[in-house]
Structure formats: C-alpha cells, structure tokens
Amino acid sequence: MSKKLSIRDIGKELGISITTVSFILNGKAREKRISEALTEKVLKFVEEVNFKPNMMAQGLRTGKSKIICLMVEDISNNLLFAQVARLIEEEAHSKGYRIIYCSTDNKTEKAIELIRLFRDRSIDGYIITPPEGIENEIQSLINEEIPVVLIDRNLPKLKCNYVGIENLNSTSQAINHLISNGFKNIAFVTINSDQTQMADRLAGYEKAIADSGIKSFVKKLNFYYTPENNVSEIASFLSTNKEIDAVFFSTNYIGVWGLQAIKSLKLNIPADIAVVSFDDQDLFKFYSPSITVVAQPVPELSTHIIRLMLNALQEKDTDIHEIILPAQLIIRESSTKTVY
C-alpha cells in the first residue's frame, strides 16, 4: 500500500497541471477541449495507480457529501424497511452515493432530533418515513433545496416527493374479498395514528363496509403500548364482539399480534374467524393456515425511491413526483370459508 495519491501527484507524475487532471477526472475533458490523447493517458494512469479522489476534499469544495440518509421507523422492525434498504444500496453505490441510516421509532421528537443532527452535516438527500408533525423540519430541508423523498406515508401539507402504495383501494379490495367470501361482520384492527397510510387503509375499510351496508367494527391500538398489551387488547376486542367472523389487520406487526390474540382465544382460522393482514412476511406464508395478505411491491417501490432521489440529486429532474403503486392481494387459506 503506497501512500495516498493526490491529484497533484498525478499531475506531477504526468508532467501536466492539476487543473487538467481535475477536468479530465470530472468528465469535462470534452467541454474544456482537452486532447483525446491526453485524456486517455490520464485516465489510464489513474486506473493504473488506482487513484481515488479524496471525498472530503471534494466535499469541502463542492459542498456535497455524496451521502443519502435513509430515515425509517425502525430498520429492524417491519421487514419492509430493511428490504428497501437492501434494494436501494446497490443503485446508490453505483452512482457514487453512500447511505447512512437511522431509525425514528416513529417518534416526532426523535425524527426532528435526527434531522437536526444530520443537517448542517452535509447530507445530500433524505429518504424518510415521516412521523406526524415533522412538516416544518422537512419543509426547511426543501427550502434549502435538499432533495427529500417521503416513503410509506405522505405528508399532505407538503409539496414533496413521495413513493407509496394505493392503501385505500387495496384495503377495500381485501375487505370486498372477505365480503364476497360470505363474511358478514368484518373488523378492522389498526393503530391510532393519523399517518396517511393508516388513514387510507381505514378509509378503504370504511368504503367497502359502507358500499355493502354491513356493520363496522374498528379497533385502534396504541403504537407505544407493549406488544403483550396490544395482543390482549385485540383479544378482548374480539371476545367482546363475538359476532366478528373476519378481521383485517392494518400492518404486519398488528397481524402478528392478532394471530397471537386469536391463538390465545383458541379460535380457528378461518372457521371461527377469517384473517387478512397488510404486508407479507414468512410468518404469514408459512402459518397454519397460511394468511391472506395485501403485499407491497417492495422492489418496485425501492426502484422508484432511489431513482427519484438520484434524479433529484443529479438535477436531472427537479420536479416533485408522487408515485403511487398498486398493492397485491395474495389470497391464502385464512380468508376463505372452509369446505372441509
């Protein structure tokens, strides 16, 4: 390992000026009308000695860090976020960007704190699953022309890039699936949150319920309760509303709690109670019976997320985009009346 090369060394070595090297390295050879031959020679040499420009010097000079911040609810909860993380990294690296991550725990103050921690620390762009109430922080990022892509849930008051799914329609579709399978008393278990994805899923439920004129059963849980607490909340909700014959869980973690609650009540799925959950995962696939889900198109979401971000960063596309993809109802054993 020789000592670190600098652009100055390259110039010296090749007997040309540092400027020329810089121009060539930054793809401005043509623009600056530097000779093909010289360009070639420099590029070859740079390759040979494996020279990599110092990012911090570049950053100091240009004000760009080539770092994107991925701020999610919890990278270890909700597999969705880890999957997105996985899928965007490669594309980012290939464009010379690195990704730092942080988790907000869905807490407004924590998110604000994190944005404060990272802003003025040269983060070029933010991909965020916003908790409620951080509109001001986001707006101030936007004001400074720092690209922001919101994911999973939107902040309607803001004019900001957003990538998400059709929460309302896909929930309606799932409820209608239950209705058309003969279920009459369909409950909706969600968390008490005004986040758009949750509101839309609830609206989708209410629309399907209203359209078919059946009774509505809604249970809202507290996100910050312990899982155990929420499991028993669900259990007592189901046991005080014994007419419920089907239940929709509005996120994957609520689905997991719900399965526990149903197990604790010794109810059979789907004979006693049908089940549909949002978000697919192994547990739902391999549960007995397997669980019907509304699955998010994670690869497509990720592609749009990183593309939007990179385009904004490279100023190829400074418009604001809202990208809304369809979700997929995957029908499994848990949602059809058994004909054993």
Place this chain on the structure above:
Amino acid sequence: MSKKLSIRDIGKELGISITTVSFILNGKAREKRISEALTEKVLKFVEEVNFKPNMMAQGLRTGKSKIICLMVEDISNNLLFAQVARLIEEEAHSKGYRIIYCSTDNKTEKAIELIRLFRDRSIDGYIITPPEGIENEIQSLINEEIPVVLIDRNLPKLKCNYVGIENLNSTSQAINHLISNGFKNIAFVTINSDQTQMADRLAGYEKAIADSGIKSFVKKLNFYYTPENNVSEIASFLSTNKEIDAVFFSTNYIGVWGLQAIKSLKLNIPADIAVVSFDDQDLFKFYSPSITVVAQPVPELSTHIIRLMLNALQEKDTDIHEIILPAQLIIRESSTKTVY
C-alpha cells in the same frame, strides 16, 4: 435559516481568534489553559446560534470521516443483521459517528469490491460479517490501522476484533436436549460453508453425537441455490433417511426451508420429527407447533460490537479482543416427545 456559520464567524462575532474557538470546541480549553469565562461564553454562543462545525472540513483536516461501515451478509435477510444495525446506530450517533451499510450477499468478490469501493474514501472503521477469502483485504485494513470488528463469524488466520457466540457449545446443548428427550436419529442440516460459525455448529453436533454414540446424519445445502431448490433438497434428504426422528437446522433461513420441507412431506412436528433451529424469529415463536431455537443474545452482541469499535476509534483501547457470548436454548413445542 441564516447562512452557514463558520468557526471564523464565531471568532469574529466574539472578538476572539479562530484558534481559541477551535480549541474550546475540541475540548482542549483546559489543556490550552483558556479561561473558564471565555470557554463558557464561547460554548454558550455556539449553542445559541446552533453552530455545527463542517464535518468535511474537519475530515479533510484530520483525515477522519466519523463514518463507520457496517458490512453484513444481507441487511434484509437474516433479521439478526437488521437488529444489530438498529442497536448500534444510537450509540454511534451519540458519539458523533454515522453508519453506512452495505450487503455482501456473502460473496467474496462483492465484499472485496465493497472494501475497495470504500477504502481510500475515508471510512474510519469497519464492522464486517466476513465471507470466506477476504483475509487479505481485512489484513490490509488492519495494516493501515483502520479498526475492524468481525461479527457472526471469525477469520481465524487474522488477529482481529471479533464478537460472536458459542456456536459449538450451544449446538451441542441443543442436540443433547434432543437426545435426552429420547430422539435417536438426529440430523443436522446446514450449508456447505467453511465459515467458522457454521463449522463450529457442525462440530457441536458431531461432538454431541459422538459423545452419545448415536448415528450421524448431515446434509449440506448450497447457499446459492434458490430457496425452492433447497426446500426440496431437504425434503428428499428427509425422505431418503426415514429413520430420522429429529432435525437441527443450523441457521434461521435453513430452519424456514426445513419447515416447508417437513410440511410438504406431511410430517408432524414433533410426533414424526422433532425440530430445533438456530436463531429465533417470529415465525418460530408462533408456528404450530412453536419451534425450539438456539437464540443469539442480539442486544448484548450489539453492545459489544459498537463498544469495541468506538473504543478502537477513540484509541481508548487498541488491543485486539475476541468476545464470545453464550447463546440461549429456548425450548418450545417442537422438540419434546408429545404426550397427548
């Protein structure tokens, strides 16, 4: 949002020199015998105007980026890694470090490529789940005195920080649990890999088997096969060795494949075949029957990982440490002879 402050502005504003400000900001006030009063005043002002030093200027000057790279097999596979990611971020942030991540897919060339991509790009330290064959790259990081912490599996040829669990003992213990529950033909399904954690788990199995003088059944899968392929590999292994009455899966994802295989063979757990898997996750907790697992102490592992890294970075501790924590056998329904 006013324009960005610089340390120079602070000095000017307060009528003192930039050096003094720098010293105070870097906690060298005492060392440089700067008056309490002035120190106080500067700190207060800095707080007031919410001044944050420009990290890239600092980085350029000091050669440190305050960035740690977390290089895992796949941040979205194996929940273990996402959990570690989650648990180390807060501690890192509190010490002024940011974490970038990348996934190797357990491929040697990809890992080498990533290290090449990031080295010379001022990453202060690396936390790595090393694929086989990257000893040279790691060694060259160590040679440059860049702190490295290996996790999950070790590279025995290297003198390097490592945080992992007692793979051998915990596997033996799990096998002995099966033996003492009366199972006679216990299989071990793993991937074909020389990684230490896999080798140790196999050794633990072989030790327990040898100790009790029973027959050994080992199936090695190919990591790079499709999941479907491996599911049917397991199924055909189990159906050509019908005497097998218990099976140990050496990782969580093999466990998931194994459950599918067992389901496809319509075998009952544990009546026809008992099951134990490495690594706990929701699926195992809530499966019917629930699955006995060897669980890794993720929070403790994470604490050690980030502590080791931060101590090395801050040069509080430049020794090499190998930290090996016990794993926990969590006995559930899948591993005891049923007495229905």
Place this chain on the structure above:
DNA sequence: TTGAAAGCGCTAACAC
C-alpha cells in the same frame, strides 16, 4: 488547450 492560484472550513504547530 492548459496552467496558476484562490479558497472551501478546519486543526494545530508555532509565535507572542
């Protein structure tokens, strides 16, 4: 077409 030089914001050796 190419080169010289200013300066991004910071640290730290050195001077006073």
Place this chain on the structure above:
DNA sequence: GTGTTAGCGCTTTCAA
C-alpha cells in the same frame, strides 16, 4: 492564554 498562519486535496475562475 491567545493569535497567526500553513496547509489538508480539491474545484473552478481567470489568464495565457
């Protein structure tokens, strides 16, 4: 105790 100043490696304006 505090100030002056020389760079860290790069980009980019301006001059040649």
